[in-house]
Amino acid sequence: MADIKRIKVGTASCGLAAGAGAVLEAIRKQAGNIPVSETGCMGHCYAEPIVELELTDGSSIFYGRVKGTDEAAAAILAQSEEGRFVFPEKRSKLEKLLVTRLAGHINPVSLDEYKANGGFSALEKVLTMTPEQVVDAVKASGLRGRGGAGFPTGMKWSFLAAKKVPDKVQICNADEGDPGAFMDRSMMESVPYQVLEGMLIGAYATGATRLFIYCRAEYPLAIKHLTIAIEEMKKAGLNKLPNREAPLEITIKEGAGAFVCGEETAMIHSLEGKRGTPRFRPPFPTDSGWNTLPTAINNVETFANIPIIFQIGADAYAAIGTEKSKGTKIFALAGDVKTPGLVEVPMGITLGEIVYDIGGAEPGTVKAVQTGGPSGGCIPASEFGVKIDYDSLGKLGAIMGSGGLIVIGNNRCMVETARYFLNFTRRESCGKCTFCRVGTTRMYEALERITSGKGSMDDIAFLEDIAPKIKKGALCGLGQTAPNPALSTLRYFKNEYLAHVQDHVCEALACPALVDVAIDPAKCIKCKLCVKTCPVGAIDPANNFSVDNAKCTKCNSCIEVCPKKAVSRVRKQSANA
Amino acid sequence: MNSAFSYLGEVEPDKGNLIKGLQLIQTREGYVSNDGILAAAEHFGIPAAEVEGVLTFYAQFKRTKPGKYKLSVCDGTACHIKGSTQIRAWVSAELGIGDGETTEDGLFSIETVACLGCCSLAPVLSINGRVYGKLDRKSLTKILNEYKAKG
Numbered sequence: 215m216a217d218i219k220r221i222k223v224g225t226a227s228c229g230l231a232a233g234a235g236a237v238l239e240a241i242r243k244q245a246g247n248i249p250v251s252e253t254g255c256m257g258h259c260y261a262e263p264i265v266e267l268e269l270t271d272g273s274s275i276f277y278g279r280v281k282g283t284d285e286a287a288a289a290i291l292a293q294s295e296e297g298r299f300v301f302p303e304k305r306s307k308l309e310k311l312l313v314t315r316l317a318g319h320i321n322p323v324s325l326d327e328y329k330a331n332g333g334f335s336a337l338e339k340v341l342t343m344t345p346e347q348v349v350d351a352v353k354a355s356g357l358r359g360r361g362g363a364g365f366p367t368g369m370k371w372s373f374l375a376a377k378k379v380p381d382k383v384q385i386c387n388a389d390e391g392d393p394g395a396f397m398d399r400s401m402m403e404s405v406p407y408q409v410l411e412g413m414l415i416g417a418y419a420t421g422a423t424r425l426f427i428y429c430r431a432e433y434p435l436a437i438k439h440l441t442i443a444i445e446e447m448k449k450a451g452l453n454k455l456p457n458r459e460a461p462l463e464i465t466i467k468e469g470a471g472a473f474v475c476g477e478e479t480a481m482i483h484s485l486e487g488k489r490g491t492p493r494f495r496p497p498f499p500t501d502s503g504w505n506t507l508p509t510a511i512n513n514v515e516t517f518a519n520i521p522i523i524f525q526i527g528a529d530a531y532a533a534i535g536t537e538k539s540k541g542t543k544i545f546a547l548a549g550d551v552k553t554p555g556l557v558e559v560p561m562g563i564t565l566g567e568i569v570y571d572i573g574g575a576e577p578g579t580v581k582a583v584q585t586g587g588p589s590g591g592c593i594p595a596s597e598f599g600v601k602i603d604y605d606s607l608g609k610l611g612a613i614m615g616s617g618g619l620i621v622i623g624n625n626r627c628m629v630e631t632a633r634y635f636l637n638f639t640r641r642e643s644c645g646k647c648t649f650c651r652v653g654t655t656r657m658y659e660a661l662e663r664i665t666s667g668k669g670s671m672d673d674i675a676f677l678e679d680i681a682p683k684i685k686k687g688a689l690c691g692l693g694q695t696a697p698n699p700a701l702s703t704l705r706y707f708k709n710e711y712l713a714h715v716q717d718h719v720c721e722a723l724a725c726p727a728l729v730d731v732a733i734d735p736a737k738c739i740k741c742k743l744c745v746k747t748c749p750v751g752a753i754d755p756a757n758n759f760s761v762d763n764a765k766c767t768k769c770n771s772c773i774e775v776c777p778k779k780a781v782s783r784v785r786k787q788s789a790n791a
Numbered sequence: 792m793n794s795a796f797s798y799l800g801e802v803e804p805d806k807g808n809l810i811k812g813l814q815l816i817q818t819r820e821g822y823v824s825n826d827g828i829l830a831a832a833e834h835f836g837i838p839a840a841e842v843e844g845v846l847t848f849y850a851q852f853k854r855t856k857p858g859k860y861k862l863s864v865c866d867g868t869a870c871h872i873k874g875s876t877q878i879r880a881w882v883s884a885e886l887g888i889g890d891g892e893t894t895e896d897g898l899f900s901i902e903t904v905a906c907l908g909c910c911s912l913a914p915v916l917s918i919n920g921r922v923y924g925k926l927d928r929k930s931l932t933k934i935l936n937e938y939k940a941k942g
Binding site for chain 2: 227228230231232259260262390391392393394395396399431432433434467468469470471472473484485486487488489490491505546547548549550554555584587618620622623626631634635638642644747749767769770771774775
């Protein structure tokens with residue numbers, strides 16, 4: 215048995231939430247002379263907390279779902295056979311780890327470790343090229359913006375590079391606001407130097423002089439790691455570019471919780487200290503952006519891709535993926551799958567491969583996936599054979615988006631899902647343009663009527679009528695895409711809308727207004743746990759444990775506490791009354 | 792300037808730093824009071840109405856004093872799919888307050904947030920920044936009771 219060279223504990227946000235803090239403490243207590251270091255996220259979030267033992271013979275042993283106890287730590291230090299984590303074979307075969315190759319394997323804030331693993335070799339190579347050659351290489355790689363819209367990165371850079379003014383701005387969009395997406399958080403937490411290296415290459419190529427990272431305040435660990443990394447880079451003199459007199463300053467600006475600030479003109483306003491309202495384009499930010507200076511905005515994952523392009527070469531990069539979508543894409547896989555996490559796959563993989571082979575969902579249990587967050591759409595399981603790229607997802611009425619991929623199981627209601635997203639966009643609408651401000655609210659109200667059993671066929675017709683008008687009339691990307699969740703569910707799951715409206719039935723038993731709670735007397739052991747738990751006193755033990763459904767708030771408390779699974783949701787009995 | 796906010800001197804009085812200044816006030820005070828708005832207006836040389844306009848645009852800023860323990864219940868897509876509506880209802884029932892409210896003893900406050908970025912652990916909530924994942928009725932009650940006992 216080889217000796218342990220180093221112990222690594224994954225302490226990115228999801229690791230910490232799963233209890234990695236206690237694990238780290240327990241292991242540190244017993245590790246003695248063996249160095250213990252914190253690493254980022256390997257993407258296997260379902261197995262957190264994860265501990266890796268680096269052995270002197272060069273191999274590694276992984277442990278998953280580690281408990282923060284002294285016994286668990288002792289067993290790991292003894293290289294116990296139990297609790298070992300094996301990377302799922304199916305997933306390893308399908309994944310292509312380029313951008314996330316180092317995530318979770320190195321100490322995120324150690325510049326030396328990043329350098330020892332090929333870090334800053336891309337920048338070094340870039341500095342032997344002319345800025346024009348760098349822009350051309352990014353163009354040749356076929357990289358498209360990973361923030362969602364998929365605009366060719368090289369082209370955006372060429373617009374900024376063409377501006378012959380002394381002061382230019384480059385912004386890294388780290389305002390990952392899509393609920394259900396956490397790729398950017400993970401990259402910033404796990405490989406901050408890689409993102410920064412991409413930004414430096416961008417600044418060299420475009421001639422940008424002011425660099426900002428606009429990061430949402432909800433990501434304290436990402437901000438901490440980036441701050442340390444920027445300091446370390448400065449100390450090492452890496453921010454001094456040969457085509458520049460002054461060293462580059464990278465400023466982190468924290469967002470303050472506004473989804474619309476992911477839109478580039480809104481983000482610029484926010485960076486200027488104003489309300490984050492978008493404005494009409496043109497002028498495009500590359501013509502007039504931050505404080506009227508030419509400005510280019512790229513997403514975190516886009517920047518993280520840049521060093522890879524120069525490490526493997528633009529041609530090799532362009533060889534991965536489909537005709538119009540090159541490279542890999544990181545998806546945040548969550549929802550009704552067995553093994554949620556962060557996956558990096560080549561463009562052109564099918565949705566089915568991600569959901570079933572990587573996520574471990576049982577075929578037949580999944581109804582749809584939701585991609586692209588509130589701007590995206592729901593794709594039904596019947597279309598899971600489609601190869602993922604920017605264009606194919608667009609054709610299905612969804613979008614690639616930033617990479618959130620939520621799997622929706624059979625027991626979820628699609629109308630409710632659409633209602634959820636419209637409620638989100640309605641709240642996040644900045645209020646500037648009427649189509650978005652009033653339109654999303656009216657759509658939400660119609661969906662609310664339908665899910666509460668008060669909907670009519672007129673509501674469905676109204677949704678179908680107004681949605682394309684909002685798409686056409688709204689000022690910015692938020693409004694132009696806000697109807698997508700409703701449109702895509704109307705396209706693929708109209709039967710559910712009709713069932714709600716015509717039969718007052720929510721097949722998934724998700725909409726509270728259309729369900730009753732019932733106790734099966736055959737299973738009930740009269741333990742009264744449900745009676746004690748019910749917050750509104752709706753269960754009467756004197757009357758054979760009957761549920762007063764007029765009182766019941768459908769909070770599910772009784773269902774959760776019942777030891778015999780005797781309580782359940784059923785279709786509303788008085789449905790047609 | 793109101794001397795209680797003299798720490799605003801840490802931030803350059805450049806208009807682009809207004810949000811940073813307001814974040815600093817909120818970190819120190821827990822919320823931004825009318826006095827906080829006036830202090831920021833003076834420091835950055837912007838009318839108070841404009842400061843309030845910016846402040847109220849962003850969901851992060853609180854205008855009322857939050858509790859000692861700030862609960863952020865995640866209602867991101869993954870959490871929503873995994874039942875965050877129930878979590879919110881249970882938290883409200885346990886603490887007797889609604890979204891955006893603070894308990895009378897000043898111990899707890901609840902807010903619903905869009906996404907904490909821990910989707911693989913859905914449903915989640917955070918208490919003063921510490922994230923608790925894979926919640927169900929039992930674990931939620933246990934967590935809340937621990938904080939109640941701590942006081």
